[in-house]
Amino acid sequence: MKTAIWLYLFLFVAFFDLHAQYPMLTPFAVSLGAAPSFIGLVMGMYSLTHLPGNLIAGVAVDRIGSRWFIAASLVGAGILLIFQARVTDPWQLLYIRSLSGFVLAFLSPACMSLLARLAKDHIHQGKLMAGNGLVHTIASVVSPAAGAYMAATLGFGRSFAMLGWILLVTGIFSLWLVKETPRTQEELAALKPKPLDPHAISGKSPVLPARTAAKDSSRFPWSIFSLPIGLACAQGILAFELPLRGTDSATIMSTGILFSIVSLGALMTLGLLFLNRYLPYSRTIIGVLLLAICYYGLASDWPLPLSILLFVLGMAKGVIFPAMTSFLLQLSGPTRYGRTFSLLSISLSIGSFLGPIAAGAARNYFSPYFLSFLALMIALALLFPRSSFKENWNPRASLPPAS
Numbered sequence: 001m002k003t004a005i006w007l008y009l010f011l012f013v014a015f016f017d018l019h020a021q022y023p024m025l026t027p028f029a030v031s032l033g034a035a036p037s038f039i040g041l042v043m044g045m046y047s048l049t050h051l052p053g054n055l056i057a058g059v060a061v062d063r064i065g066s067r068w069f070i071a072a073s074l075v076g077a078g079i080l081l082i083f084q085a086r087v088t089d090p091w092q093l094l095y096i097r098s099l100s101g102f103v104l105a106f107l108s109p110a111c112m113s114l115l116a117r118l119a120k121d122h123i124h125q126g127k128l129m130a131g132n133g134l135v136h137t138i139a140s141v142v143s144p145a146a147g148a149y150m151a152a153t154l155g156f157g158r159s160f161a162m163l164g165w166i167l168l169v170t171g172i173f174s175l176w177l178v179k180e181t182p183r184t185q186e187e188l189a190a191l192k193p194k195p196l197d198p199h200a201i202s203g204k205s206p207v208l209p210a211r212t213a214a215k216d217s218s219r220f221p222w223s224i225f226s227l228p229i230g231l232a233c234a235q236g237i238l239a240f241e242l243p244l245r246g247t248d249s250a251t252i253m254s255t256g257i258l259f260s261i262v263s264l265g266a267l268m269t270l271g272l273l274f275l276n277r278y279l280p281y282s283r284t285i286i287g288v289l290l291l292a293i294c295y296y297g298l299a300s301d302w303p304l305p306l307s308i309l310l311f312v313l314g315m316a317k318g319v320i321f322p323a324m325t326s327f328l329l330q331l332s333g334p335t336r337y338g339r340t341f342s343l344l345s346i347s348l349s350i351g352s353f354l355g356p357i358a359a360g361a362a363r364n365y366f367s368p369y370f371l372s373f374l375a376l377m378i379a380l381a382l383l384f385p386r387s388s389f390k391e392n393w394n395p396r397a398s399l400p401p402a403s
Helices: 002-020 022-031 036-048 050-064 067-084 090-104 107-117 122-154 156-177 185-191 198-202 210-217 222-245 249-270 273-277 280-300 306-331 334-362 369-382
Strands: none
Touching: 002 022, 002 067, 002 107, 002 122, 002 156, 022 036, 022 090, 022 122, 022 156, 022 222, 022 249, 036 050, 036 090, 036 222, 036 334, 050 067, 050 090, 050 107, 050 334, 067 090, 067 107, 067 156, 107 122, 107 334, 122 156, 122 249, 122 306, 222 249, 222 280, 222 306, 222 334, 222 369, 249 306, 273 306, 280 306, 280 369, 306 334, 334 369
16 A cells, blocks of 8 residues: 555655646747647647657566666656756757656556556456546646646746756655555466467467357457547647747746636546545546536537536546546456556547647637537547447456456
8 A cells, every 4th residue: 555655645746846847848849930730739749759669668667677667768758858948949959758757657557557556456446446537637737736836926937947856855765665566466477378278389379269269359349449549539629729829927836726627627526535436437438528528518619618518527537537547447357457558648649639739720720629528529529339348347356367
């Protein structure tokens, strides 16, 4: 349990630094002379360079462990933020943000994989993932307002430097505070090299029963990854669009407060821990539908205060993210946690890249929030009900065996 607390602390620091930059990054790029389309590219490249890091992390975390990846990600991101405080050109900002995306790509799969291994059963697993979402949300409640205040009082350069030093020191301390969990017999067996198949040596392929082959081919529904792509795309559009309301100090402060309102809504639903006992698929569908309605309201200028729409939007996010994580864990096995969370991070990176780029190109013609609504509805359509979505789920059962 002590390891989980330290992991939550490191995740809090990382998420705090990330969300504190939301109200600062767009005005900072504007002050450097960047156009809105270039700002979308800067935000998108940060997510695009997550992809190679996620691909490496997927296999490396399962084989090597999480400790070194957590420390290296935090230290590397801190050093790059210190350099970011000294940029004087939009292209320099693009290069540093691209490197930051690659470095931080290892943090989430490593932390999530270690958290999943700490669980005793899938109910405990759901609670740990909800705790991760709770830490993420608490950080995102306080950090946008804190980042906006820092930018208004200290300036962009000093703010980035301070955030960078916090990450750097935290990464160094993580080397002593994070302990790897001992691997189970199933995990050790899965990591051992498998003996050669005599059928492969003879050039003949074994004949499997049609029912077994069909089961193996449909074991994991890959369409589920359309959900994190759509969610990240919508989130990227929101992160791009809200700060463009203005670049003066008062507007930056109000933007930070609006981001905090979103997180307060998520915090409200994340605190409802009894939701973890309901089928993850059902929770996911309800949350995505509510989120799509909120984005449609933002795009259509419904006669509601912006703060109310953003609060409900945050409530939907608080339902979706723990449910989506539990959903993925339900469909995978303990020996594939690193790869599962790596694919989740890759999907989030793809969506976060597409969102700001599409918003920067479309905002002169129509509201980018329509794109958010469209992305979520496509993901909802691809998650049509399947019998496999209920397999291995029992609110009172233990963790299913590794596949």
